Amino acid sequence: MMGMTTAYLKTIFREIWRSKARFFSILLIIFLGVAFYTGIRAAGPDMSQAATSYFHRQRLATNSVQSSLGLTQADTAILNQHRDRFRYQTERYLDVSQRNNNRVVRVAELPTVQRVNRLRVTQGRLPRHANEIVLDTQARVLQPSLKVGRTYRIASTAAVNRQFTRRTFKIVGFVNSPRYLENVSRGVTTVGKGTLDYLAYVRPQTLTGNVPTRLDVQFKNLQNVQPYSARYKRLNRQNTADLKRWLRPRAQQRQHQLQQRATAKLAPLKRQVAAMQGQVPANTPQLVQLTAQLRRAQAKVQAIPRATYVYTDRTDNPGYTEYHENTQRIVALSTVFPLFFIAIAALICLTTMTRMVEELRLQMGTLKGLGYSNAAVGSEFMIYGGLAALLGTALGVVFGVNFFPQFIAQAYGSMYNLPAITVQYLWGDIGVALVIALACTLGIAAIVLRVDLRSLPAQLLQPKAPKAGKTLLLERWTGFWRHLNFNHKITLRNLFRYKQRMLMTVLGIAGCMAMMITGFGLKDSIGDISTKQFNDLWHYDAMVTRSGRETAAQRKALRQSATYRRSLTLSSQKATVTQSGVAEQTVTLGVPRTPDRLNRFVTLRDRQTHQTYRVTTQGAVIDEKLAKLYGVKVGDRLTVKPAGQTARRVKVAAVAENYVNHFIYLSPTYYRQVFGKQPTYNSNLVQFTHDSERAGNDYADGLLRHAGFLNVTLMRTERQTTFKTFDSMNLVVLIFVISAGALALVVLYNLTNINVSERIRELSTIKVLGFYDGEVTLYIFRENLILTGMGIVVGCFLGNWLHTYILQTAETNALMFSPGIHWLSYLYSAVLTVVFSLLVMGLMHRKLKRVNMLDALQSVD
Known part of the structure; x- marks a missing residue:
């Protein structure tokens, strides 16, 4: 038996060159499948790695401690006893509601040495002198006029202004803090509207107080542990327990210390009372008054509470948990979508390799007749398929791993303050992709060859008998069948004669159609949020926040502008909703003073x-997304904790449509029933007569000049800043559509090419019988068009399912996508598929025109 020879190897490479279109179509399909699979699979781990490296480099604190009575040197002295376990840093800050720029800003003193939570400078430098300030990069987004070299002024109430040693600074840089990973959210505050806009960092001694506000700790045993991992959580629980144990005695000590200090201040009053008691009768009005004053002061001393220590960790930082959830969503996305993609590639490879083995039966018979071994005969297909698989996989990995994660990270990058990702090759996934690619080529070839290699040379030299025609069920529908012309009857018979090819084509086209629908559908779901939220659900142009209850002067100021149309007075405060297993959510607790008028400003409705x-x-x-996150429905209860109050259980009466952030609306009566106090009506929802940027800004500026007004949030601005982040999601949509489109094109070309190669004798026969070139192409094209149509219909259902699945995995906690797909998206996907089909038929028409009829019709006997 003959083995492989140089001449035989030349034959193999000649076959590759002769059928280069088929070789490159297999290579291209494997390239697309592998690129998509390895690229999307690498995106989540790449994003996680970028965060891990960033947290490590910037020394993000693992824990923070705050005290209701302020932190003292005695607190830090206790921590100093355990310095071998961690590094720490104290921070002093003050939250300021700015009168001059309508923003709530946290002004923090920057330590001389940043031991933890190191700032990352994005422009300029850190402050070196007392008159210098650096701002959070979010400040530049909210106030584009802020630039390096400009003056920054702090202007708030007189009481707040007095807490600064200076209030005018020169901006020397812009920074990002690792504590705040999200671009927009900076956490909650008890000042102004209840949420922080951005942070500002100044030199020490800028604030008059000398008691640190917060103490940040970084435990050394977590330094090289993967954040978010089970091990990290376990160690962190132990660390938090240790912190609490060390500081527990300080709660009572701090209370006694403050009581002693307050008692010492009462000493002159005590002496005065004692001196008078020895000189005047007990019922003297002055003595009675002084005694009462002393009693009141002593009662206040006794009422000084124990210090409450609040312990938080990284999970309480805005964006920290959210970022991890987003990377997990991409990981979830990467388990189904790329497999879906690679399955279509495998399906087409199966068809192509099967056809190749059938096509080369004659050559196999000749080689076996010449004495070549089965291994040598089969090796042609193995080398052919293996080469296409290896080249396709190598190119696919290099392209996919370098391209897709960058694109996806860029889309999410607009939402987070993180440096660029570094590409990493995940060899496990690359191995899986290679195994699938080889299985699609070598595996399929081996299965198909198994039968032919057992056959005798004489059997292989005989062509396979054509597939017998069968009577179709449609033929029994005589009324319909009689009205069809000859060509249409042949088309239908051929379609159902080759069932395997029909199934492959329909599934291939349906898969590509489904992915295009998913891409366009994502664009619809993201684009609809803005319209539905700001046009259909919210009907107010500004939200005004006041320092307390509305006064007559404030009511007058609110209404005096020509821009004002009507307003609704309500209580608005930030609250948190907590439940184990779900990331803590910040909600807006709204209590309208006149609940009947709320529907003029906010539409509360069922989404469907x-x-x-x-x-x-x-x-x-409550909003629908909140209900989904916590698994509650009408009649259930939800634990809500307003800022500075104890947590209470609230009954859910209705679940309303909403897409951005979370809300809970209560009536004044129900609020009193749950929280045991009257709501403070500190806000107004305002409608304008006409909404323009200038009119809104003038209205806000006018209001903020009056006492008691803290903040004016313009919905026009809110719409722009909130949805700027969604623009980048179009990149992800583009990936879906282009990748699916490219696959659809290759799938259609491959299947049509196989169809034509398979039936070249049949096509040559009708050409000899006098059919024109256009009619020969139409002979094939009719079948293709019907199969494309069937694929489009199946793809619509498949696309709808895939879109729903991807929406569920891609949503963030504070966001709900609009679940519907526009009919235009189905139309675009269908039109693109038909265009690809026409393009392929154009290429096939040129090929059919060049067919040598005599060669094709030569007998193989």
Whole structure:
């Protein structure tokens, strides 16, 4: 038996060159499948790695401690006893509601040496002198006029202004803090509207107070542990328990210390009372008054509470948990979508390799007749398929791993303050991709060859009998069948004669169609949020926040502008909703003073039926996403903790449509029932007569000049800043559509090429019978068009399912995508598929025109 020879190897490479279109189509399909699979699979780990490196480099604190009575040197002295376990740093800050720029800013003193939470300078430098300041990069987004070299002024209430040793600074740089990973959110505060806009960092001794506000700790045993991992969580629980144990005695000590200090201040009053008691009768008005004053002061001393220590960790930082959840969503996305993609590639490889083995039966018979071994005969297909698989995988890995993660990270990057990702090759996934690629080529070839290699040379030298025609079910529908012309009857018979090819084509086209629908559908779901939230659900142009209850002067100031149309007075405060297993969510707790008027400003409705809801005494109206996150429905209860209050259980009366952030609306009666106090009506929702940027800004500036007004949030600005981040999601959509489109094109070309190669004798016969070139192409094209149509219909259902799945995995906690797909998206996907089909038929038409009829019709006997 003959083995492989140089001449035989030349034959193999000649076959590759002769059928280069087929070789490159296999290579291209494997390239697309592998690129998509390895690229999307690498995106989540790449993003996680970028965060891990950033946290390590910037020394993000693992824990923070705050005290209701302020932190002292005695607190730090206790921590100093355990310095071998961690590094720490104290921070002093003050939250300021700015009158001059309508922003809530946290002004923090920057330590001389940053031991933890090191700032990352994005422009300029850190402050070196007392008159210098650096701002959070978010400040530049909210106030584009802020630039390096410009003057920054702090202007708030007189009481707040007095807490600064200086209030005018020169901006010397812009920074990002590792504590705040999200671009927009900076956490909650008890000042102004309840949320921080950005942070500012100044030199020490800028604030008059000398007691640190917060103490940040970085435990050394977590330094090289993967954040978010089970081990990290376990060690962190132990570390938090240790911190609490060390500082527990300080709660009472701090209380005694403050009581002693306060008692010492009462000493002159005590002496005065004692001196008078020895000189005047007990009922002297002056003595009675002084005694009462002393009693009141002593009662206040006794009422000084124990210090409450609040312990937080990284999970309480805005964006920290959210970022991890987003990377997990990409990981979830990367388990289904790329496999879906690679499955289509495998399907087409199967068809192509099967066809190749059938096509070369004659050559196999000849080689076996000449004495070549089965291994030598089969090796042609193995080398052919293996080469296409290896080249396709290598090119796919290099392209996919370098391209897709960068694109996806850039899309999410607009939401987070993180440096660029570094590309990493995940050899496990690359191995899986290579195994799938080789299975699609070598595996399929081996299975198909198994039968042919057992056959005798004489059997292989005989062509396979054509597939017998069968009577179709459609033929029994005589009324329909009789009206068809000859060509249409042949088309239908051929379609159902080759069932395997029909199934492969329909599935291939349906898969590509589904991915294009998913891409366009994602664009719809993201784009609809803005319209639905700001046009259909919110009907106010500004939200005004005041320092307390509305005064007559404030009511007058609110209404005096020509821009003002109407307003709704309500209590608005930030609260947190907590439940084990779900990341803590910040919600806006709204209590309208006149609940009946709320629907003029906010539409509360069911998303599907559009049934409207009212705020009643029966319970709260919450948003749909909040209900989903916590798994609650109407009649269930939710634990809500308003800032500075104890947590309470709120009954859910209705679940309303909402897409951005979370809300809970309660009636004044139900609020009193749950929280045991009257709501403070500190906000107004305002509608304008006309909404323009200039009119809104003038209205806000005018209001903020009056006492008691803290903040004016313009919905026009809110819409722009909130949805700027969604623009980058179009990149992800583009990936879906282009990748699916490229695959659709290759799939159609491959299947059509196989169809034509398979039936070249048949096509040559009808050409000899006098059919024109266009009619020969139409002979094939009719079948293709019907199969494309069937693929489009199946793809619509498949696309709808895939879109729903991807939305569920890609949503963030504070966001709900609009679940519907526009009919235009189905149309675009269908039109693109048809265009690809026409393009392929154009290429096939040129090929069919060049067919040598005599060669094709030569007998193989």
